[in-house]
Amino acid sequence: MRVARSLVVVALLPLFAACQLFDGSRESDSHAGQTRLQGQLSAADGKLLFQPCGEQRRLVVNDTGNTSVLQQAASLADAKGNLFADVRGRIVSGSGDGELDLEQLYRVERSGKACEDPDFKKLILRAAGHNPEWSVNVSGKGMVIDRTGQPPLAVPYVEEQLGDGRFNLSTEANNQHIELWVAPQRCVDSSGSVQHMSAELRVNGHVQRGCGYFGGSRDD
CATH class of the missing domain: 2.40.128 (Lipocalin)
Structure with missing residues (x-):
């Protein structure tokens, strides 16, 4: 500190x-076991999904940090429902490709190129x-x-x-x-x-x- x-x-x-x-x-002790990730947010079957930049897997998002990411994504979503997000959390096992226990939201924005910054x-x-x-x-x-x-x-x-x-x-x-x-x-x-x-x-x-x-x- x-x-x-x-x-x-x-x-x-x-x-x-x-x-x-x-x-x-x-890195703060509170970040132990967490990873910072950038990628695309999308919605499917009533769930919020996160696809890390350069990857094919899509992780089901659990807002364990009460970041209000679902509300922010809903207010920003474009016609395709895709958004860029910069987040921190823990990747855990679960159905499909796994789940992301999201603890911190750095930013959410409409962008198709942010992964290429x-x-x-x-x-x-x-x-x-x-x-x-x-x-x-x-x-x-x-x-x-x-x-x-x-x-x-x-x-x-x-x-x-x-x-x-x-x-x-x-x-x-x-x-x-x-x-x-x-x-x-x-x-x-x-x-x-x-x-x-x-x-x-x-x-x-x-x-x-x-x-x-x-x-x-x-x-x-």
Whole structure:
């Protein structure tokens, strides 16, 4: 576990220096025996099924973590009834290909290409919002901030833990004060997708709100 309000300073590193502040290898004891999986959700015979990316098997979903995945899937389902989901749980034996005891829902969204995302495994965190559009991708090389009307900005950052799973990332690069505040709170964006964190991007005091999720380099 991280010490509350621990502060790791990387702002003095060169602009593109590595700043791997999140330790994706440190998994909570509560995650023992669980696996993080991405794949497609679908409904059949009154059951919710999960098909992991690149696999043929379809696992019957048991919402043991009370994640409300069934309600979220029902509200987002497209004409074919298929959705992308990023989840954590235990694969157990059962009828057919087995069952997935789902404990945590990272995100559910309409997407036919999310399984092919080449950057997912490298990412520590992704946050984004709309009206106007903005996104922040955080990796071991720093964070890249993309905003409508502005060129992408790659910067190092400082991480500060705030307790209760909240944290912020900040930088003073390029004569701008930039902060990304993140909290573990269910967040629904304007497209209807559900993510497990809320996010605020603050650039020189201007606040833009959105949602976020941990990438493949971190599995809290």
